[in-house]
Every structure is written in structure tokens, then in C-alpha cells.
Amino acid sequence: MLQQLFKFKGGVKPDTNKTPSVQLPIGIAPLPALLIVPLHQSIGGMPNPLVEAGQRVLKGQRIGGPDKWVSSAVHAPTSGTVLAVEERIAAHPSGLPTLSVVIEPDGRDEWIERTPLDHTALEPERVREILRDSGVVGLGGAVFPSHAKLAPAKSVPMEDLVINGAECEPYMTCDDMLMRERPEEIVRGIGIFRDLLQPQRVLIGIEDNKPEAVAAMQAAVHRLGESYAVVAVPTRYPAGGAKQLIRVLTGKEVPASKRSPEMGVQCFNVATAYTAWRAIAHGEPVLSRIVTLTGNVEQPRNWEVLLGTPLKDLVALGQPRPDTNRYLMGGPMMGFEMPSLEAPIVKASNCIIAGSPALFPPAPPEMPCIRCGACAEACPHELQPFEMYWFSRAKNFGKTQEYNIFDCIECGCCSYVCPSRIPLVQYFRFAKSEIWSRERDKNMADAAKARFELRNERDEREKAEKAARLAKAAAAKAAEKKAAPEAGKETAAADSPVDAEAAKKAAIAAAMERARVQREGAQPKNTDGLTVAQRKEIAEIEARRVPLQPEQQTAFDAENAENAEAQSSRREKQ
């Protein structure tokens, strides 16, 4: 079958530099002395720690539980002892610490009990749950929890399932090697996605600079009797961007304002399909990933690396050359510099490039923009980067939004072609984060205002109601007085004062009960992202509070909590 291909505008063609790292098969990285497994390895929620220091864990044991739907579990990559659950430096350019489980492997690599399942025998909802609890996330680098992408849109039929094996970033070959060596498991994993989404067709897109991967995938698809189309797409960065690959394979352009299922298409990385298959059919959660180690090293190669392996242990395998001055995680176009050799390999770490001044020379000084428009020509989202740059620089963020800054995928094509060497992507990130923080501030102020207004309204209403009640009572009393001499005997008997008292008491008790339930149901919202020490402190305070708390105080507490929340939101703003 001949697949019609579409073009996306823009894009660039940097040297791919992929050959050095595909000379050797995927190696299994040795067990490091220490594993530092961050709990937050995917987009979405912050998984809760499920283990404590001193506890023994087995390989595959869940150590971080998903805290909400868009969140994903984290597991012990090998058996051993938990040394600590503490803040450790993250695989993030900021180098900020993140809550991590530090495990000392015992070398026995002892598994939990694994239960292989047949996904066709399971409810779709159950399959999604297993994927979430197995920590299956997008391994192309975006690490979006896969189960959350596996529900078709209700109103639009799912037409195309796009499987991304394009791997357009230079230097990176982890997907290439995975497709060459383990194509059958990828194809079987795609079967799980297909069964959940029920698309009309499945398209596997691979850049045409990987003929071995294309052939291996084609053979596997054929062997397993599937009807998937394995399509070689022209090599042009960023053809591996989900939206670009969807465009190339289906002709559909998914705008920033839409999710792809709304246009009847969904996209997964090949490595994600592979881990989905391992999770369902072998009961193995995501414990490792293929990482390309390349660049300024003597031995470029792909390694299957346990998540949590410190960077220094991995790079040692490649024998970095003496002039190596930094390590990039991800490709040279969209990756970032690892903050430390202590930072761990995580689910997003598809590639580690050893950099040297010769390989990535320092950029020459930034010149003024000459509006040559090379960036606009290179932009795969057909934006006007120079206009966005102009307004970002002027901090005219409203204008940057008019020029669709939020459609920017930060692929770096604009910076790549800029003759004035302007770090355009940095300007756009700055503008975006400024806009976000302003929006957050505004939302918080709006919420506080709404709360204040609601409360004022309630006070007014209660005052009015009270006044009405009093007036009514006074009127009733007056009427009673008038009526009493005539026919007051029967009514007095019916409305006994004892009954009224009891009803009042019951009403008070009911109100207190309601307040108690409400208090228990109310979660303070300022406890996200706390350090371990802070969490412990809060727990201690709570423990002290409970016996001191007389029940009558509940009503006041509810109000105090509200005030405290308002205060804390004000503090956060500062």
C-alpha cells in the first residue's frame, strides 16, 4: 500500500550525527551502587511516597502511588533497602531538589510477583488502570501518562493511531535501536493501544534515515499478521514532533487549542508501546529505559538503564573524553544541560550527550534582529517568531499572545537559523512563564474577591433574615396577644414549649454535624509540593491539635480555615 504523505512547513536539517551510537547493540547498564528515583517523573500529579527509610523493597514494587488521574506510579527498579525518602537534585535544568526515594540495591534483583495478563480479556478501564499503576508514560520525552491518552473522544470517531518512531533529534538513537532489536514487542504494544482506541488505521512513522528500523518494524508487523502501515517519512527536524508527524501521515493539523482525539487521531512513541506491552503481558512496570549515550565519548552506545541511575554511573560507561565540559539530556535541539552528575536518569532521559567546547561551541554574541524572516520560514507552526521576540523583549505579553506564542512548541528551529544568534526560544519561555504567573495571580485575586463578596452577601442575607424573623415573631406575639382573650386555649396546647426546645436542640446538633463533616472533607490546598520535613511537621501539629479540639469549635474552625487559606494564597503571591 502506498501511503500518501503530507508536508509540514518549516523545519530544519541539522547534521544528524546518529551513526556513532548505532554501531553496538543495546547494552544492559550494570547495577549502580545507589539509585535515586524521583517520585515525580511524569506530567501531572505528584505521586505519594509509599515506602519509608529502612524498608526493604523488591524489584517492581510500587514506591510512589499516583495521586490523581493524570499521574503515574513509580517503582523500585531493583530489590534493596530504602535509605531515605528525601529531596534530591532533579534531572531538570533548574537543579532544584525533588522528593526522591534513595535505594541501595542488594544485588539480588528480586522481583515482586508478576501477573501476566491478556488485555483483550480485561475491561478497557482496567487496562488503563494497570498502565497507570505500571508507570507507563510517553517515553519520547514528554512523559505524559499514557493511560490518560487512551480514551477516544466521545463525539469524534478515532480514525488514525499514529506511532512515533521518527526520532528527529540529532544524536538520538534510542528508538532506532529499540525498533531494530525489539520490534515484535513494540508491535504487540501497539495492539493494546489499538484495542483501546479502536482506530480505523494504524500508521507507524519512522524517518527515512533509519532504514534498518523501518525494515525491522515492517517484518514484525508482517510476522504478527497486523495491518499497520510502516511509513518512512522524510528526515527533517522536527518531523518527530507529535503534531508534525500527525500532519505528515494524516494531513491533519492539530491546533494548540485542541487535543488530537478531538480530530480523531492519537499519537504514541514506539518505546511507550514497548513498555505498555511489558506492563500488561509480563506484569513488569516501567523500571528502565533505553538511553543513548553519545557525543564526546570514546564509546557511544545505547544502554538499557535503570531509572534512578545517577548520571555519573551512566557516563562512565561511555568513557567521556577529557575535554567534556557538560552533559545534555535530550537532543541538542530541545534538550538541556544536566545540573549535576548526581542527577538521576528518569523516564524522560532518552539521550545523554557529552558536550565539549569543540562540539557545541559557545554562541557568538547576540546581534539585533534584522527581521530577515528566516525564523518564520523555519517555524513548523508557521508563527512569526521575530514578532513574538520583539514583544517578549518589550514585555508586551498581550501582543505575544496575539501572535500565538502558546502555539510555539519550543522546537528551536528559529534559534537554529537566526543569523543574529538570538536565543529566541529563551525569550518565548520567559514570556510564557510570565503570562502564566500573571494569570495565576489574577485567578487567585479573583477567587479571593469572589469569596469576599459571597461572604458579604451571606452576612447581609442572614441579617435580613434575622430581622424578618424578629419582625415576624413580634407580629405573631402581637397577634397572639390580640387573639388570646378570644380563643387562645387550643393553640397553646398544640404548640407545646417542650417540643420547640427539642426541635431547636436537634437543629443545632444537625448543624454541628454538618460542620464537622465539612471540616473533615475539606483538604487544605496549600500542602502540594511540600518537603518531607514540612510534611512531618504538619502531621505532628495535627496530632497535637486533635485532643485539644472541643466539638463546639468546629463552626469557628471552618471559618478560620477559610481565612487561613486566603492568607496563605496572599503569601504565595508575594
Added chain:
Amino acid sequence: MNFNTPPYLTQNVSVQHVMLQVLAALLPGIAVYVWLIGPVVVVQIAITTAASLLAEAFMLRLLNKPLGLFLGDGSAIVTAWLIALAFPPLAPWWLLVVGALFAIIVAKHLYGGLGQNPFNPAMIAFAVCIVSFPALMSQWPPVDLPSGVLDHLALVFGYSPRIDAMSGATPLDTLKTALKLGDGSASVASVMADAHTYGYFAGKGWEWVGAAYLLGGLWLWQRRIISWHAPAGFVGGMALLAGGLWLWNPGQFANPVFHLFSGGSMLGAWFIVTDPVSGCTTVKGKLIFGLAAGALAYVIRVFGGYPDGVAFAVLLLNICVPLIDLYTQPPIFGMKGKP
């Protein structure tokens, strides 16, 4: 901003690289010009370049900008060469210096320097000088100039009087004057029959200078330094207007090819309206900018009082650039055919 930010790869391009290619693309035109007029053209270019670089250095020092970085970017040299090529070849040296100083100091740096100027500096220089010194800016030598390079230099440096024999009008101006001042009997055909002034398809000799600019422009396009839209718009705008009038009355209006290869048409089409800083940036905008500039240049040179209209047309269009750009924004990815 530091270099520790993605992307870590960049294409091997720079502002200097872009400017040097523009200069290279001017070389064929300059070569033909020298063959036509003589080495005095090179002297004029040197004078203007020196003046421009000095003015640039002075302004950079004044504004506390890094001297080496900006002086080396080549943008001042491009401006200088365009001024030298747009001015009459035997103009006195100080006229070129005035043009260069005005272009660099006022049109470029007072507006914010490289990348910030709303008007094309070379065209500002031309406009300022033709308004201030109309006679000097209208004296173009006949192509079969008898005298040698020393005589030319004596003229340029003011040692000999500017006699009429050394200065005339351009083929464009000659045609316009003949058609206007004549008793009505003169037609385009009769005027252009003068083989002393007119060549195969435009002004004698000058037509080859235009052709050489065209060659350089095509090379720039092939190198992807410029896009085809603005030049195509310019050529199209001028050709449409000239062609329409020529078809209507070939006796009074010269054919479009004559206009495209006369005066500053080719220099304007490939080296002036393609200036990214003062021109439009969107595809549609570039077409509109080129079209309007080409048509306006024709109107000014045929119906107006100046021998050529490219400079004024470009400057008038420069004013409209923000408006044109605003209304010609292309739809972005995923939003085609949607409001």
C-alpha cells in the same frame, strides 16, 4: 541570556554572512558599471564606504555599543555601496559623504541602529540629496564619455568646472523631457531611435548594468538570502502599469522592458525593496510592498517631476509596512481556513 540554552546547535550563519553575500551580489553590477563609466565608480564606492564606516564608528562610540561587533557586521558597507550606486557617478565627493552621513547617523542610528530603522537608509540619502541638490543629483554622464579617469577624478574632487559636456540626463529623463517639451510630434519611437542614447531594450549601456543587477539578485534568491516575493511584486507592479499604458498608447509610453531596465528599477527590485529591516515580513506583505513600490516608482518617474521614482516610492511604502504586516499575517499551523 547565555549560551547554555537550547538549541545547542546553530546553523553557520550570521548577519555578517548575510551582508557579505549582498555585497557579492552587487559585484556584477559594479563590474558592468565600471566598464561603462570607468574606474571612477570604484573611487566613489570607496569614498562612500569610508564615510559610512567612520559615521558608524562615531555613532557606535557615542551610543556605547561594541565597536568591533557592529562595525564588522557589514551593514554600513551595504548601505554605502547602495548609495554610491544610486548617486550619479560623477557627483562631487562631498555629496556622497553628505548622503552617507545622513543615512548612517540619522536614518540608521538615530532610529535605534541596526534592525530598527523604519526607512531604507540608502533611499533616505538619495531623497535628501535630490531635494537639497537637485541639479547635482540630476547630472548623469553620457555613456560614451570621451575623457579619461583623471578628468573624472578632477570633476569628483572639484578641480575642474562641471561643464555641460560631462553631464546630461538619464535616458529616462531624456525621454520624458522630449515627450513633454516637444511640439507633440515626438513619439517614443522617434526619441528612442537615437542610438547615441538608447540601446537594445533600454538606455545604451545602462541596460547591461540593470541586467547585471538582475543577475546578482537572482543569485541572492538562489542562495535564499532574499525571497522572490518583493522583487516579483516590484517587477510586476511596474510592468503592469507600464504595460497597460504602453498597450493603450505606445506613442507616448515606453514599453515595460525599457522601464524595468532604466534608472534604479533593477537595483530597487533586488537590493532595495528586499531590505528586510525596512520592508514587509509576511509573504503577502512582501508582494504588496513590491507591487505598490514598483507602480509608484513608475508613476513618479513618468508623471512626476523627478528623473526617477524608486527612492520616493520605497520610502512611502516603508511608512506603510507596519500596517501591511498587520493585515497580512498568515494563518498558523492548524488554523487555516478558520477565523
